[in-house]
Amino acid sequence: MGVDETPKQNEDSSGGSPLVTTALAKIGFLGSLWASIRFLFFPTIDVLPLDQATKQRIEFSLYAILVIVSILIWSGNAVKWFHRRLRWATPWFVLVLLVLSGAALYTLRLLRSTPPEVVPRSVAVTFDLGHGQIFNSWKDIYSGQSERIRAWGTKRDQLLWDITGRSPDEAGFSYKVDPRLRPSDGATSGGYQTFYDTPADRRIFHKFVFSLQSAETCGKGKADLGIRLTVDNPFDGTEYFTYELASLRAKKGLIDGSWRAFELYVNEFTRVPRVRNSAPLPHDLNENTINKVVFFVDNTIVKQCPQNTLVIRGVSLQP
16 A cells, blocks of 8 residues: 555645646746736826726726636636746746736826827807908008998998807908909908917818808899808918918808808818018918908909898817
């Protein structure tokens, strides 16, 4: 009996060490994986510009992956091959995870010190009387134009948008032609509104959206409107870059007494050459940073409709 027991003891002692080593390797691997998820991925997810529900779904998915990996490691014949190699592979897993953890923590520190810019869903343009008004191009002393087209906002102050009894996103202007005067080249009249504090990059904001209503004083279907998107120098109001749509009716159809919504793509606007040279733009502005919108009528428009009142609302630039 003594002879038979000795091999069993030797077998147990020789078989115990590999089992313990494998178990420790599994625990070490799973612990490293859990630590990476808890202290590496979760803090990174927390600073990403995602809504809370999306973050929770991602965290739940990571925990589910951890559970599945744990089950596969601790049971199943299909992973015996993985078990046999786990003992020598675990130190490398730990080393790689440590390197990744260090890189992620460094990136996380950078993200927290300089959080990513969140792009707004749209840039709304409100009719603030302090940043917009009615204009007539013949008032420019360099234009040499006649006063044939005259635009106004209110009767009390013709330079102000007509916003009486309207919401902040709605305003109107009127115009009339003096038939006794000859047309002047390049003459335009209308209204503009600046939004210097919230410029819209036309590479991001591809659509210009608004609603329009015409008084139809010149007959149904004859009303029209031109639009310019410009890059202004906020310090002197000079237009540096201008993108123009000369005729809304030609592009989008009927304008009448009903409120009609229009959606224009910025690439439908034509770039207009500079009229006069200007000083360099401020460093944070370029040819793409739209910060002013102009609604106007010109000689072509007033030829079809010599007198009208136009009301605009819901102006915004959208991605």
